[in-house]
Amino acid sequence: MAKPYFFPSVNLMGQGAIKLIPDEIKKMNVKKALVVTDKVLIEIGTTAQLFDTLDNENLEYVVYSDVKPNPTVNNVNGGYKVLKENNCDYVISFGGGSPQDCAKAIAILATNPGNIADYEGVNLTKNKSLPIVAINTTAGTASEATINYVITDETRNVKMVLVDSNCIASVAVNDPNLTVSMPKALTAATGMDALTHAIEGYLTAGATQFTDLFNLEAIKTISKNLKKAYDDGSNIDARDQMSYGQFVTGMGFSNGGLGIVHSMAHQLGGYYDLPHGVCNAIILPYVMEYNASETGDKMKTVAEAMGVCTEGMNKLEFDSACVNAVKSLSKSVNIPESFENMNVNKDDIDILAELALKDACTPGNPKSPTVDDIKMLYRKVF
Numbered sequence: 001m002a003k004p005y006f007f008p009s010v011n012l013m014g015q016g017a018i019k020l021i022p023d024e025i026k027k028m029n030v031k032k033a034l035v036v037t038d039k040v041l042i043e044i045g046t047t048a049q050l051f052d053t054l055d056n057e058n059l060e061y062v063v064y065s066d067v068k069p070n071p072t073v074n075n076v077n078g079g080y081k082v083l084k085e086n087n088c089d090y091v092i093s094f095g096g097g098s099p100q101d102c103a104k105a106i107a108i109l110a111t112n113p114g115n116i117a118d119y120e121g122v123n124l125t126k127n128k129s130l131p132i133v134a135i136n137t138t139a140g141t142a143s144e145a146t147i148n149y150v151i152t153d154e155t156r157n158v159k160m161v162l163v164d165s166n167c168i169a170s171v172a173v174n175d176p177n178l179t180v181s182m183p184k185a186l187t188a189a190t191g192m193d194a195l196t197h198a199i200e201g202y203l204t205a206g207a208t209q210f211t212d213l214f215n216l217e218a219i220k221t222i223s224k225n226l227k228k229a230y231d232d233g234s235n236i237d238a239r240d241q242m243s244y245g246q247f248v249t250g251m252g253f254s255n256g257g258l259g260i261v262h263s264m265a266h267q268l269g270g271y272y273d274l275p276h277g278v279c280n281a282i283i284l285p286y287v288m289e290y291n292a293s294e295t296g297d298k299m300k301t302v303a304e305a306m307g308v309c310t311e312g313m314n315k316l317e318f319d320s321a322c323v324n325a326v327k328s329l330s331k332s333v334n335i336p337e338s339f340e341n342m343n344v345n346k347d348d349i350d351i352l353a354e355l356a357l358k359d360a361c362t363p364g365n366p367k368s369p370t371v372d373d374i375k376m377l378y379r380k381v382f
């Protein structure tokens, strides 16, 4: 069946890609950028590489850096105010998923009326956002490559998922040099987020021959390189492969969808402000086990992409080998096996499950869950 596929128009990749940005900006007929980033990236000096690149070419910009991890509606409104006050006509996002998502929301508000909460859901805006140059510094959420973003509505403690092809970046940048300063815990969490995108994106009901191409490639690349990047953050080859792997699955899952690993993780991020990648990594093996009855022999392919020899295995065996491969990669980068000691509250399971069932990622799950199924899965991971 016919369907549209959305990708950033220009993709700058590899070591030194950041230096290619000015040439692309000059082609865009724009005057002044709002740079959306966070305070940590400014403090550790990562943003200096961007500011030097822009300054050297006399490209005008103002900076908005109040973005929190798990960005909020307040963050979006704050950035939008700075954009309007300074007459910015495009947005440069610089950072991991949080600045990227916040920047998408700001760029959407600049061309569409109302509040960002009005657009929670799928393709609810009429107009294309302001142009976005999306520079990724993690590996990663792949938000620089996708049509999705997530904003926390702090008044409801809810992570709103917005799927909107109008927010796709004009230029997406993945320069592994920007990722070398990531601490181990962030390397592990963002890397496992990327692996979750690839595996959920391959198993989702919305997967196609085209999206499989991206997601399977990403499973192979991330499985081979995450531990290397974790063990030695200065290993530029491993960083380069992780940048590539997270980016290709971004193009896959953005066009095929995800499943209830993300639905469940979104609620834990919204309720307890927990890191998105850690939530996914903990939940993923349990949801894979739950989905196994509906995934045919796809987990055999996933296991093989992760380097498991499945020769002679029956379905029960390769499903289990696949889940174990995920658990062991997660453990090797010190992700905990459950949410014990993370201040989650079993009394919240009913409401978390209700919210997860309504999440935009839920319809993509290979097995249609009931609210009781999701409660059971939360009980297992808590």
Ligand SMILES: [Fe+2]
Residues within 6 Å of the ligand: 141, 193, 197, 262, 276, 280
């Ligand atoms: Fe994710």
